[in-house]
Amino acid sequence: KCNQERLWNSIMEIGQIGHVDVEGSKVGGCHRLALTDKDKQARDLFIGWAKEIGCTLRVDAVGNIFLRRAGTDNDLPPVITGSHLDTQPTGGKFDGIFGCLAGLETLRCLEEQNIKTLRPIEVVVWTNEEGARFKPAMLGSGVYAGVFKLNDVLTTKDESGITLGDELSRLGYQELINNEDPGCYQYYEIHIEQGPVLEALEIDLGIVAGVLGMRWYDVEVTGRSCHAGPSPMNLRNDALVGVAEMITELTKLASSFSKDSRCTFGELNIPNSSTNVSPGKVNFSLDLREGRLEELDELQTKAFEIMHRIAFHHDLELSIKETWSLPPCPFDESCLTNIQQACEATYPEIKPHTLISGAGHDAVYISRVAPTAMIFVPSEDGLSHNEREYTSPEQLEKGCNVLLNTIILAANA
Amino acid sequence: KCNQERLWNSIMEIGQIGHVDVEGSKVGGCHRLALTDKDKQARDLFIGWAKEIGCTLRVDAVGNIFLRRAGTDNDLPPVITGSHLDTQPTGGKFDGIFGCLAGLETLRCLEEQNIKTLRPIEVVVWTNEEGARFKPAMLGSGVYAGVFKLNDVLTTKDESGITLGDELSRLGYQELINNEDPGCYQYYEIHIEQGPVLEALEIDLGIVAGVLGMRWYDVEVTGRSCHAGPSPMNLRNDALVGVAEMITELTKLASSFSKDSRCTFGELNIPNSSTNVSPGKVNFSLDLREGRLEELDELQTKAFEIMHRIAFHHDLELSIKETWSLPPCPFDESCLTNIQQACEATYPEIKPHTLISGAGHDAVYISRVAPTAMIFVPSEDGLSHNEREYTSPEQLEKGCNVLLNTIILAANA
Ligand SMILES: NC(=O)NCCC(=O)O
Ligand SMILES: NC(=O)NCCC(=O)O
Numbered sequence: 001k002c003n004q005e006r007l008w009n010s011i012m013e014i015g016q017i018g019h020v021d022v023e024g025s026k027v028g029g030c031h032r033l034a035l036t037d038k039d040k041q042a043r044d045l046f047i048g049w050a051k052e053i054g055c056t057l058r059v060d061a062v063g064n065i066f067l068r069r070a071g072t073d074n075d076l077p078p079v080i081t082g083s084h085l086d087t088q089p090t091g092g093k094f095d096g097i098f099g100c101l102a103g104l105e106t107l108r109c110l111e112e113q114n115i116k117t118l119r120p121i122e123v124v125v126w127t128n129e130e131g132a133r134f135k136p137a138m139l140g141s142g143v144y145a146g147v148f149k150l151n152d153v154l155t156t157k158d159e160s161g162i163t164l165g166d167e168l169s170r171l172g173y174q175e176l177i178n179n180e181d182p183g184c185y186q187y188y189e190i191h192i193e194q195g196p197v198l199e200a201l202e203i204d205l206g207i208v209a210g211v212l213g214m215r216w217y218d219v220e221v222t223g224r225s226c227h228a229g230p231s232p233m234n235l236r237n238d239a240l241v242g243v244a245e246m247i248t249e250l251t252k253l254a255s256s257f258s259k260d261s262r263c264t265f266g267e268l269n270i271p272n273s274s275t276n277v278s279p280g281k282v283n284f285s286l287d288l289r290e291g292r293l294e295e296l297d298e299l300q301t302k303a304f305e306i307m308h309r310i311a312f313h314h315d316l317e318l319s320i321k322e323t324w325s326l327p328p329c330p331f332d333e334s335c336l337t338n339i340q341q342a343c344e345a346t347y348p349e350i351k352p353h354t355l356i357s358g359a360g361h362d363a364v365y366i367s368r369v370a371p372t373a374m375i376f377v378p379s380e381d382g383l384s385h386n387e388r389e390y391t392s393p394e395q396l397e398k399g400c401n402v403l404l405n406t407i408i409l410a411a412n413a
Numbered sequence: 414k415c416n417q418e419r420l421w422n423s424i425m426e427i428g429q430i431g432h433v434d435v436e437g438s439k440v441g442g443c444h445r446l447a448l449t450d451k452d453k454q455a456r457d458l459f460i461g462w463a464k465e466i467g468c469t470l471r472v473d474a475v476g477n478i479f480l481r482r483a484g485t486d487n488d489l490p491p492v493i494t495g496s497h498l499d500t501q502p503t504g505g506k507f508d509g510i511f512g513c514l515a516g517l518e519t520l521r522c523l524e525e526q527n528i529k530t531l532r533p534i535e536v537v538v539w540t541n542e543e544g545a546r547f548k549p550a551m552l553g554s555g556v557y558a559g560v561f562k563l564n565d566v567l568t569t570k571d572e573s574g575i576t577l578g579d580e581l582s583r584l585g586y587q588e589l590i591n592n593e594d595p596g597c598y599q600y601y602e603i604h605i606e607q608g609p610v611l612e613a614l615e616i617d618l619g620i621v622a623g624v625l626g627m628r629w630y631d632v633e634v635t636g637r638s639c640h641a642g643p644s645p646m647n648l649r650n651d652a653l654v655g656v657a658e659m660i661t662e663l664t665k666l667a668s669s670f671s672k673d674s675r676c677t678f679g680e681l682n683i684p685n686s687s688t689n690v691s692p693g694k695v696n697f698s699l700d701l702r703e704g705r706l707e708e709l710d711e712l713q714t715k716a717f718e719i720m721h722r723i724a725f726h727h728d729l730e731l732s733i734k735e736t737w738s739l740p741p742c743p744f745d746e747s748c749l750t751n752i753q754q755a756c757e758a759t760y761p762e763i764k765p766h767t768l769i770s771g772a773g774h775d776a777v778y779i780s781r782v783a784p785t786a787m788i789f790v791p792s793e794d795g796l797s798h799n800e801r802e803y804t805s806p807e808q809l810e811k812g813c814n815v816l817l818n819t820i821i822l823a824a825n826a
Contacts, residue, residue: 088685088687088690089685089686089687089690090638090685090690090693130687130689131687131688131689132687132688132689132690135688136688137689193643194640194642194643194644195640195642195643195644195645196643196644196645196648197643212642214642216688224796224799225503225798225799226795226796226797226798226799227607227608227771227772227797227798227799228675228677228679228700228702228798229607229608229625229627229675229702229770229771229772229773230606230607230608230609230610230770230771230772230792230795230797231607231608231609231675231771231795231797232608232609232672232675233664233667233668233674233675233676234668235609235795238664238677240660240678240681241660241661241664241678243657244656244657244658244660244661244664245657245661247653247654247657248654248657248658248661251646251651251654251657254646255646255647259645261646262641262642262644262645262646263646264641264651264688264689264690264691265653265654265691265692266641266683266686266687266688266689266690266691266692267683267686267687267688268653268681268683268686270679270680270681272501272502272503273502273679273680273681274501274502274543274544274545274679274680274798275544275545275548275549275629275677275679275680275698275700276543276544276545276550276677276679276700276772276798277501277502277503277545277677277679277798277799278677278678278679279678279679280503280799285688287641287688287689289641289642357642357643358640358642358643358644359640359642359643359689360642379643382639382643382644382648383637383639384639384640384643385638385639385640385641385687385689385690386637386638386639386640386690386693
């Protein structure tokens, strides 16, 4: 059994790094973009805690951090658990952070109760999971899984032109430490749901059977800028007016397409905008998600058709560039069974709910190189990527206990 | 008669300061925001040219530049003509610049042909007409006319927090030179039309009877940000989805309201935006224009109703702040008659077209303190606030000749 208070206090303490007071929030939000000074502070604090309980440190070439508790047979590949410490620009205190701290709490319990496991156990902190600063998301786990080339990721730039590699070395996280890959026997990640399903069902434990497929696009719409005064409405060629229709139509499409379909316009920019200039160019991001590959393809086809039709109708040029693509990801059956068993053993009175994650997680990439599954705990109001994100100490404790018992099962197999 | 080649060459030479090559543009565009280093270069060049023909310099407290050619009775208030040298972020080579250079060409002709006038004549360069860097537009002429308080304008900040006053002193234009206001007998401004009317009529000369009323608003729409993946479409509270509907509906409203109504969304910003976050807040600018005050009021009322209805329907908070308001402005009858007479004398074969300007001009503010009117020349394709802005040397010459003869009429009255 884990220590609820220690788990909660650690989450709150690390959440002070980047803390923001927010009206209507129980614990405040957290602004801690990947590989900023604040991210380094959080990483350093986390490593310090793990070292206090005797863990050894490994850092790989993209700054992923592995903290290892030895097993009785250290030639066996470790069981790995963890998540990320970076947040969205207006993030909360739980997304990612809970997964790392629950991993740490697991090791603290094993150490405290002097429990030995056959396999070593590692807690991992993946670099730049959110994709808010460096795009796309899940870059660190993507490199680990061989999905992204190391050099491509190191030269990825943020909005101000700084590369991920430069930030790693500025923060002292480019230094390879014990960088010999011991492999991964199984990977487990616990996370807040970031959606409303578990809360609505009033079930505190979720077993994540898989993740929606998702695609990101950079869209550029070009018309002709003109003066806001002398240009009659019917002679304009306003890119934003076309884009507004696209937003409305695609939102309608995704709302009626299937229960799993999602369509989000997260970023929108008018280059060189000015109050009295009708926009000649608009750039925006489009994020489409679906549960099955054929449906994702169909959603994309329909969305593109609509955008082309609107662009044609308004005499606008349209360019759509895919920047990230992830097929729907089913998790490993035996890992799911381990979680199921750990749930039954720990909370026989709870019937955990099996669900599909709408959010991508590092676990998606790791599932390509090791058997993987995830555990969810509820999110209050289904909120995430929002400063008001919240999960209660009791709910976090339940999830952490299931993780602990899952890890013990896996590490002794 | 003015010197077409000299006028054109001067416009092209000053347009090199901030020049950008643009595909499909005959002469390229110009990026020269108010009170940047480039604006200073253009001001210095302009002053140098005027001094070469013996003009004396006056600079007032907001950096407006007056270049004076003496009359035979220098106790009389001068006839003033001019415009501005600043451009939009993606501006052209004629908006404002032509008015300053046509004023200079007028003085060059008088000097060359040794023509004396009773009254002194001044060519003026107003500070920050465009409103692209410091908001709102027409700040320099607004201070001159007593519409804005000097100190408010000096402390106005650009997007990066730099004040207009700081920039004036950095560029050496805070220094008062001969800053004693001699008054203004009449003010004439020549400008490109920035719209399609004269070109469609194939008439090269426009007499501007007045200017549309216009209002600027800062609008903020607030919903709740959430994660692009786990949040079902029907549970979202997406500010951008609401704003997209507002853009579509208000564009429709202005398109059918009256032939003079205009509605423009020039700027739109999602604070802390991220690809996988559905926007919780959107800020945008709204620019409404109409020909008559009652209609402007009615347009505003309807626009606000629509925005409130959409906000309510999507459960969004809405805040609308008016940032600038200009009632419709009729110009002075006797000034208009002078222009009419100058047209008849110079180009008896042309029947100039009388029209209303959709763009605000420094002349609007000056009309509150001195009799004022404007002359227009055509804009190719009706384009302005666009790098492809163009008016031919022949058309500029015609306008300049009418200005020259108008000024001679006025300066001898
Ligand atoms: N969990 C999470 O926020 N992941 C970021 C990737 C995504 O957009 O789903
Ligand atoms: N002429 C011009 O571009 N003026 C700027 C003020 C306006 O937006 O009309």
